[in-house]
Amino acid sequence: MLRWTVIFLVVAIIAGVLGFGGIAAGAAGIAKILFFVFLVLFVLSLISRGVGRS
Template identity: 80%
Template sequence: MLKWTIIFIVLAIIAGILGFGGIAAGAAGIAKVLFFIFIVLFLISLIRGKKVV
């Protein structure tokens, strides 16, 4: 999950540099959502003491 977040962040940065504002905003939004999902799963796994995924 964190791997996909990093991929979308890099995609957003590259799209922003090249001037594709809409694509950069979309990729950044997807990266933000994936990051928060990753954080929630990580916290659940810490609480349960097991690997969630």
């Protein structure tokens, strides 16, 4: 999932440089959502691993 976040971030940067504002905003929004989903899943994974070891 982090890979998709980076892909959308790169697409947003390239679109922004080329002047495609709408596409850049959309790709950046998707990248932001995927990043936060990744963070939540990562934290849940750490918590479940910590509980499983006890």
